[in-house]
Amino acid sequence: MKKEEVPQDKGLLDSAQTKELTYAVDENGEYTTELSSGWDPKTIALSNAIKDIEERVALAKKRVENKETSPIEYYMELHKMDLPILSSYVGLWQWRVKRHFKPKNFQKLNQKTLEKYADVFDISIEELKHIP
Amino acid sequence: MQIEFTHKQSAHCENGVVSNLMRHNGFDISEPMVFGIGSGLLFCYIPFLKVNHAPVVTYRAMPGFIFNRFAKRVGIKIKREKFSNPESAKARLDENLNKNNPVGLQVGVYNLLYFPDEYRFHFNAHNLVVYGKDGDNYLISDPVMEQVTTLTEKQLEKVRFAKGAFAPKGHIYYPTSFPEKLELESAIIKGIEQTCREMTAPFPIVGANGVKTIAKLIRKWPKKKGAKVANHYLGQIVRMQEEIGTGGGGFRYIYAAFLQEASQVIGNDKLKELSKEMTQIGDNWRDFAVNASRIYKNRSAQDDAYNKVADELEAIGNSEAAFFKKLKKAI
Secondary structure, three states: OEHHHOOEOOOOOHHHOOOEEEEEEOOOOOEEEEEEOEOHHHHHHHHHHHHHHHHHHHHHHHHHHOOOOOHHHHHHHHOOOOHHHHHHHHOOOHHHHHHHOOHHHHHOOOHHHHHHHHHHHOOOHHHHHOOO | OEOOOOOOOOOOHHHHHHHHHHHHOOOOOOHHHHHHHOOOEEEEEEEEEEEOOEEEEEEEOOOOHHHHHHHHHHOOEEEEEOOOOHHHHHHHHHHHHHOOOOEEEEEOOOOOOOOOHHHOOOOOOEEEEEEEEEOOEEEEEOOOOOOOEEEEHHHHHHHHOOOOOOOOOOOEEEEEEOOOOOOHHHHHHHHHHHHHHHHOOOOOOEHHHHHHHHHHHHHHHHHHHHHHHHHHHHHHHHHHHHOOOOOOOOOHHHHHHHHHHHHHHOOOHHHHHHHHHHHHHHHHHHHHHHHHHHHHHHOOOOHHHHHHHHHHHHHHHHHHHHHHHHHHHHO
């Protein structure tokens, strides 16, 4: 990539007031670095990934409302987590976390376990029980 | 307290931390040098693992390997420590800062508040330098950021004890002893040799063969997974290739910069020629990203389009296989 070809598309780093460093070749064929504000092919990929997460969150919300799953799954999706990540944050086996997705089992959870989940999601137990 | 520390932005976090810590200790080592000597370049498909609900490929060596290999090859010693509780992790950090010793930390990105929201995923192999403390605020030099920044005690503890794959467990590291002169020449050769060995390894998931394996998988995705999932997978591959930290083209440009610098250090003109070739391969990776993005932008899943990008990848795999054979002969 030549230095003048380093893409300067609108990216998602703007909000942090930073640009990223890329390596490129100058007019003498020597390697140098140049800042890039963004590049469409990857900005689109990232935006799609975020849309994907938003869809997952919306779906989880609907399933909570239909009593098909517990709010834990909704908050897991909201925090961009999956089962292995959530299980390591709460310090419980994956199969136990999965059990807690079932509304019936969620109702029976004791205060201590609820608190563990609430802490991980940085919310109160009340918020954990009733999703917005 | 604040340690006199020069923040220099880099493309990749681990190289950047090493390069900045080395410079702080009086050794001017560029980011590409750290990357090349530490055999950072790689391609590997990791089967059975999913991150962000998609298959994982990596364009570089495992976290921590680059610095370890670099240290061993140039003859410096590093100290690494992990902790089971946050208090002792914090105590060790403060102790080093009091001794005027800036340190590298491994952290998780999800709670790194100075990153834009869009970039905050559960990725635990990010690296930064702490170079002082001002009241409750730690002074942070994050190599991928243009400017230095700060994190409160609580914020830093959260990212040092992020959970999930590659959990940092408060991982702290810093160089402890240096030789009088760095053994650059032999280190460069060792670094290149290992990269050649890995990139031409006779396993289907590693190196040039790994690239070809991914090409084969891409052909199958639209039929097997449907348009939506196939597009998501393809987007993830481009992200891992181009997202912040790679310097563009899945680290291939950084590696080309390394070859160019190395050709001067060891006085080998062939490396300079090969650097140009590596740049071309990097350009091919960029073209692949552009064509892949056309697919997931339009959310289509036509077999032809997938076959076309797969063909491109296969060609890249072939040229990398040929390239690293040549590189091995050149040194």
